[in-house]
Amino acid sequence: MTFDPALLPTFLAVVDTGRISAAARVLALSQPAVTAQIRRLEDAVGAPLFVRSVRGVVPTAAGEKLAGYARSVQSLLEEAATAVSAHDEPSDELVLTASTTIAAYVLPSVLGGFRRGIEFFVGLLGVGQRLRDGRAGDARPVAG
Numbered sequence: 577m578t579f580d581p582a583l584l585p586t587f588l589a590v591v592d593t594g595r596i597s598a599a600a601r602v603l604a605l606s607q608p609a610v611t612a613q614i615r616r617l618e619d620a621v622g623a624p625l626f627v628r629s630v631r632g633v634v635p636t637a638a639g640e641k642l643a644g645y646a647r648s649v650q651s652l653l654e655e656a657a658t659a660v661s662a663h664d665e666p667s668d669e670l671v672l673t674a675s676t677t678i679a680a681y682v683l684p685s686v687l688g689g690f691r692r693g694i695e696f697f698v699g700l701l702g703v704g705q706r707l708r709d710g711r712a713g714d715a716r717p718v719a720g
Contacts (some may be wrong), residue, residue, distance in 0.1 A: 579620030584646040586613040587625065590642045595632040 589599035590610065600607045618625050625639035635643055674683055 577621055579617055581649065583603075583613050583617045583620075586610055587617055588643065588646050590614060590626065590633060591635055593637065594634070675709060681710065 586599065586605070589602050590596055593599045593602060596610050596614070597607050600610045604609065614625065614630060621638065621642065622636040624636050625642060626633040626635055
């Protein structure tokens with residue numbers, strides 16, 4: 577079973593409003609467009625997702641299950657968007673990892689010439705050591 581995840585917002589709008597016409601208004605779509613999307617989703621999952629009546633629609637057991645997953649997917653997408661947009665701002669810290677020789681002899685002059693007035697810290701690590709918490713254990717200030 578594979579279906580277009582772009583159909584899930586329409587599906588959830590129908591679940592939440594209980595009427596295809598109300599979901600169409602919320603989504604700014606025509607009622608036939610919403611009905612067509614729901615039918616495509618039902619065809620893809622191979623099961624009816626709603627019981628239809630003159631009073632509206634009610635999710636079937638399959639519809640209830642899918643609604644739970646659709647809400648989880650929606651929540652994950654919102655979380656991902658928030659996480660990504662939170663990293664759009666410049667960071668106050670840049671961590672570089674280099675071999676001992678490069679870190680001790682090359683980076684200070686390169687970083688010192690990069691931008692005056694910024695304090696740089698170079699931590700020297702032995703072979704096989706790793707940075708802990710993003711910092712070298714033996715950091716010392718380098719003129720900047």
